[in-house]
Amino acid sequence: PAEMSLEEIEGRLESVLKSETISQLKSSVWKERLE
Secondary structure, eight states, rough: OSOOHHEEEHHHHHHHHHHHHHHHHHHHHHHHOOO
16 A cells, blocks of 8 residues: 555646646736736
8 A cells, every 4th residue: 555556646746736827827827817
């Protein structure tokens, strides 16, 4: 259980990166609206 397969690691990284970029996009959009 401790060892994860490459596919699992890639999947987790992908989901984390996606949520990160989405939150960054949202914050940038809000900044533009507030200005």
